[in-house]
Amino acid sequence: MRIISENRCFEGVQGVYAHDAKATGTEMTFGLFLPEEAEDGPVPLLWYLSGLTCTHENAMTKAGAQAWAAEHGVGLVFPDTSPRGEGVANDEAYDLGQGAGFYVNATQDPWAKHFRMWDYVAEELPALLLSEFAIDPDRQSITGHSMGGHGALTLAMRLPGRFRSVSAFAPIAQPTQSDWGRKQLGAYLGTDEAAWLDHDSTHLMTELGFDGPVLVDQGASDQFLDLLRPEALAGAMMARRQEGTFRMQKGYDHSYFFVQSFMADHLAFHAEALWK
Amino acid sequence: MRIISENRCFEGVQGVYAHDAKATGTEMTFGLFLPEEAEDGPVPLLWYLSGLTCTHENAMTKAGAQAWAAEHGVGLVFPDTSPRGEGVANDEAYDLGQGAGFYVNATQDPWAKHFRMWDYVAEELPALLLSEFAIDPDRQSITGHSMGGHGALTLAMRLPGRFRSVSAFAPIAQPTQSDWGRKQLGAYLGTDEAAWLDHDSTHLMTELGFDGPVLVDQGASDQFLDLLRPEALAGAMMARRQEGTFRMQKGYDHSYFFVQSFMADHLAFHAEALWK
Numbered sequence: 001m002r003i004i005s006e007n008r009c010f011e012g013v014q015g016v017y018a019h020d021a022k023a024t025g026t027e028m029t030f031g032l033f034l035p036e037e038a039e040d041g042p043v044p045l046l047w048y049l050s051g052l053t054c055t056h057e058n059a060m061t062k063a064g065a066q067a068w069a070a071e072h073g074v075g076l077v078f079p080d081t082s083p084r085g086e087g088v089a090n091d092e093a094y095d096l097g098q099g100a101g102f103y104v105n106a107t108q109d110p111w112a113k114h115f116r117m118w119d120y121v122a123e124e125l126p127a128l129l130l131s132e133f134a135i136d137p138d139r140q141s142i143t144g145h146s147m148g149g150h151g152a153l154t155l156a157m158r159l160p161g162r163f164r165s166v167s168a169f170a171p172i173a174q175p176t177q178s179d180w181g182r183k184q185l186g187a188y189l190g191t192d193e194a195a196w197l198d199h200d201s202t203h204l205m206t207e208l209g210f211d212g213p214v215l216v217d218q219g220a221s222d223q224f225l226d227l228l229r230p231e232a233l234a235g236a237m238m239a240r241r242q243e244g245t246f247r248m249q250k251g252y253d254h255s256y257f258f259v260q261s262f263m264a265d266h267l268a269f270h271a272e273a274l275w276k
Numbered sequence: 277m278r279i280i281s282e283n284r285c286f287e288g289v290q291g292v293y294a295h296d297a298k299a300t301g302t303e304m305t306f307g308l309f310l311p312e313e314a315e316d317g318p319v320p321l322l323w324y325l326s327g328l329t330c331t332h333e334n335a336m337t338k339a340g341a342q343a344w345a346a347e348h349g350v351g352l353v354f355p356d357t358s359p360r361g362e363g364v365a366n367d368e369a370y371d372l373g374q375g376a377g378f379y380v381n382a383t384q385d386p387w388a389k390h391f392r393m394w395d396y397v398a399e400e401l402p403a404l405l406l407s408e409f410a411i412d413p414d415r416q417s418i419t420g421h422s423m424g425g426h427g428a429l430t431l432a433m434r435l436p437g438r439f440r441s442v443s444a445f446a447p448i449a450q451p452t453q454s455d456w457g458r459k460q461l462g463a464y465l466g467t468d469e470a471a472w473l474d475h476d477s478t479h480l481m482t483e484l485g486f487d488g489p490v491l492v493d494q495g496a497s498d499q500f501l502d503l504l505r506p507e508a509l510a511g512a513m514m515a516r517r518q519e520g521t522f523r524m525q526k527g528y529d530h531s532y533f534f535v536q537s538f539m540a541d542h543l544a545f546h547a548e549a550l551w552k
Contacts, residue, residue: 238507243496245521248514
């Protein structure tokens with residue numbers, strides 16, 4: 001692991017690090033904010049998974065999360081959204097290939113060799129963080145935006161006991177029924193749609209649910225609402241009687257201006273679960 | 277109108293009043309809390325519609341609303357849930373007839389003569405309150421519990437411009453598809469189900485929505501969840517992109533212990549709309 005940069009930030013440290021990842025067979029970069037409290041011992045960690053086209057950097061610079069993470073004494077990790085590099089498969093479209101890993105392990109060529117983002121965020125990066133930094137493995141929560149909201153919800157439900165709480169900003173809520181999902185799941189996982197269901201939050205909410213609180217915020221003026229399908233996830237949450245809150249926020253779109261507007265609420269929500 | 281009782285309460289007055297109502301052809305009783313500020317001029321008003329078996333009294337004594345209404349300078353009105361008296365039709369069941377008006381104007385015998393609760397809460401009682409008390413007609417909001425949550429949501433959507441915000445505790449969210457609804461709507465309105473749709477919040481949310489914020493709380497351990505159908509309303513809210521919040525509260529049941537636990541949130545929610 002090598003240090004790309006470390007900057008003082010709200011009395012803690014905002015770092016960027018790179019390492020050779022076995023899951024993807026590439027060098028992967030991530031951002032990690034550790035609050036001042038990490039100098040004295042392990043701190044809780046909130047995972048933030050980003051959306052289409054993002055690297056580790058977008059949320060780290062634009063989500064406004066460090067202020068509230070510092071206030072609550074919580075670390076933040078910002079993984080990249082896919083493997084990258086010259087030898088890595090890609091597509092001309094913004095929503096497939098590099099920057100669009102969808103948090104799955106691809107089984108189909110040309111993606112299968114490097115696009116193993118599920119293993120990366122579920123196993124390899126957690127192991128690295130716990131070995132290298134002062135992080136409490138028993139106090140982790142997860143959030144994300146858009147494709148990253150999809151990732152956060154699917155990881156939280158399929159890794160019971162890993163996360164104490166899960167939230168999402170404008171998640172891709174039912175990718176098996178959306179053009180944000182069918183294209184990518186078909187490319188990465190093949191035409192057998194049964195294999196897609198493990199990566200559909202609405203399906204997982206119906207079948208598994210989450211053993212902890214759930215918070216979802218969605219902008220009512222989001223330009224991608226028809227692709228996100230919040231109604232499917234909200235219905236599944238309430239049909240399951242899932243502990244949680246679903247909010248439709250008037251006037252907000254899909255941007256980081258939306259994300260930053262509700263970041264304080266999400267950090268407070270996660271802090272309550274992480275510190276109890 | 278006659279005064280049944282008036283008690284000092286949080287520096288204001290909790291009154292109970294009775295009047296001869298034209299809508300129902302009966303004497304109707306209601307509770308009204310006015311905060312201290314009403315001594316100096318008109319105050320905003322929050323309507324609280326109650327559920328099956330309730331009179332004007334249950335929420336007035338058990339919902340814990342006056343503390344927060346006083347803090348926000350908001351009045352509270354607690355109407356009865358049906359006409360009552362010896363000459364008024366009734367049924368042996370707790371969920372039909374007296375105590376179970378469902379906030380509709382009955383068209384079928386034996387109910388049509390007195391069971392005109394829609395007109396009573398939508399027209400006659402508002403007119404009385406505005407003429408007799410210091411209430412600002414331009415600052416009204418509405419909430420309710422169970423059958424009253426159904427009433428609050430249906431009134432809010434079908435009277436655009438009347439209410440600035442609407443909330444509900446465990447509302448009967450889709451009565452046209454529930455045994456809490458089909459029986460009563462059939463009895464009061466007849467077998468033509470098209471006439472029922474004006475009293476189905478999920479249908480109204482899909483067709484009309486509400487021009488303001490919506491807040492719904494539902495207990496995840498509510499013993500009547502299958503009758504309430506929160507998943508239908510949550511899905512309809514998000515499909516419409518309705519500004520609002522839907523919360524599933526872990527461990528809470530259908531009682532006033534649930535209602536009082538979230539009353540502070542609901543008063544704060546309405547106060548924000550009423551005072552801006």
